[in-house]
Amino acid sequence: xxxxxxxxxxxxxxxxxxxxxxxxxxxxxxxxxxxxxxxxxxxxxxxxxxxxxxxxxxxxxxxxxxxxxxxxxxxxxxxxxxxxxxxxxxxxxxxxxxxxxxxxxxxxxxxxxxxxxxxxxxxxxxxxxxxxxxxxxxxxxxxxxxxxxxxxxxxxxxxxxxxxxxxxxxxxxxxxxxxxxxxxxxxxxxxxxxxxxxxxxxxxxxxxxxxxxxxxxxxxxxxxxxxxx
Numbered sequence: 729x730x731x732x733x734x735x736x737x738x739x740x741x742x743x744x745x746x747x748x749x750x751x752x753x754x755x756x757x758x759x760x761x762x763x764x765x766x767x768x769x770x771x772x773x774x775x776x777x778x779x780x781x782x783x784x785x786x787x788x789x790x791x792x793x794x795x796x797x798x799x800x801x802x803x804x805x806x807x808x809x810x811x812x813x814x815x816x817x818x819x820x821x822x823x824x825x826x827x828x829x830x831x832x833x834x835x836x837x838x839x840x841x842x843x844x845x846x847x848x849x850x851x852x853x854x855x856x857x858x859x860x861x862x863x864x865x866x867x868x869x870x871x872x873x874x875x876x877x878x879x880x881x882x883x884x885x886x887x888x889x890x891x892x893x894x895x896x897x898x899x900x901x902x903x904x905x906x907x908x909x910x911x912x913x914x915x916x917x918x919x920x921x922x923x924x925x926x927x928x929x930x931x932x933x934x935x936x937x938x939x940x941x942x943x944x945x946x947x948x949x950x951x952x953x954x955x956x957x
Contacts, residue, residue, distance in 0.1 A: 738842075738843055738844050738845075739811070739816050739818065739819045739820060739844065739876055740765070740818075740819030740820075740847045740848075740952070740955050740956045741820055741822065741839060741844055741845065741846050741847055741849050741949070742759075742765070742820070742821045742822065742846075742847055742849075742850060742952065742955060743820065743821075743822045743826070743846060743848070743849040743850065743926070743952075744756060744821060744822070744852065745849060745851045745852065745919070745922055745926075746824050746851060746852030746853075746854065746937060747854060747856075747859055747911070747912050747915040747916075747919075748859065748863055748908060748911045748912065748915065749780055749854070749859040749860075749862045749863035749866070749908065750854050750859070750937050751769075751852060751937055751941070751944065752823050752852060753769075753823065753875065754875050754941065755941075755944060755945060755948055756821045756823050757781040757947075758945045758948075759821055759949070759952060760821070760949060762945075762949060763818065763819070763949075763956070764818040764819075765818055765819045765820060765821050765952070766815055766816050766818075766819070766820045766821070767820070767821045767823055768807065768810060768820050768821065768822055768823065768825075768827075769823045769824045769911065770803060770823075770824040770825045771824065773803070773806050773807060773810055774788050774792075774798060774803070774806065776810075777806040777809070777810075778792070782806070782809055783805075784802055784805035784806045784809060785806065787802050787805075788802050788803075788806065800830070800831055800834055804834055804835065804838050805824060805949035807825070807835075807838065808838055808841075808842070811842065811844070812842075819847075819952075819956060820904075826922065827918060827919050827922075827926045828918060828919070828921075828922070829921055829922060832925050832926070842948060846926070846929070846931050847931065847956070848930050848931055848932075848933050848951055848952075848954075848955040849922070849923075849926035849931050849933070850933045850934075850935060850948065850951055851923050851932060851933070851934045851935070851937075852935055852937035852944070853934055853935065853936055853937055854863050854937045854938055855938060856909075856912050858938060859908065859911075859912060860905050860908045860909060861879075861902050862877065862880070863908045864903060864904060864905050864908060864953065865877045865878035865879050865880070866878075866903060867897050867898060867899045868897065868898055868899075868901070869889040869891065869892060869894045869896070870894060870896040870897055870898045871889065871892050871894030871896065872889060872891050872892040872894060874889055874890065874891040874892070876897070883942070908940055918949055933951045933952070935947045935948055
């Protein structure tokens with residue numbers, strides 16, 4: 729099925745679950761391009777809401793300027809505003825939210841208000857030690873954000889981004905083995921329980937994320953097609 733052929737009564741809401749380095753960002757971008765879905769990450773949502781000066785954005789700005797963490801209530805208010813925009817009508821991919829079962833319950837309540845629901849929570853299953861290697865070697869195009877890796881995905885032309893032709897690349901300062909292991913421990917302790925939460929609701933889907941990027945994308949594509957049917 730071609731992405732353009734997907735017709736839904738209400739926009740599909742998909743969640744990508746997985747630890748750092750599982751490929752959530754890369755796969756979300758591929759799903760955007762194929763199906764016309766919109767990737768919504770918490771950080772991008774907050775920055776956009778602050779920039780546009782929405783009520784929720786003003787509240788978020790005040791909290792951030794005070795050096796505090798933005799509350800779940802503010803994040804949900806920003807998400808609600810974003811889901812109401814026209815470009816989300818083919819569906820959205822939530823990346824980075826929810827992170828806890830409490831946030832998941834609040835999200836369910838928000839979606840119920842708008843007649844929506846979680847169509848699928850997709851767990852990208854990985855091996856921890858493999859993630860340490862994967863994350864430690866990754867870098868991105870400074871211009872368009874396309875992801876690359878020292879071992880697994882280098883540009884076709886050395887030093888030139890395949891997607892936009894950019895010649896500057898960057899690495900995250902926290903993409904080192906020690907930090908990655910700490911982030912994996914935090915993920916398992918806090919976020920992994922979401923897998924049980926969505927499994928109990930009958931919407932959990934699992935994808936082996938240790939394989940080829942295109943093979944993972946095909947598996948995700950089938951889930952999206954089923955969820956959006």
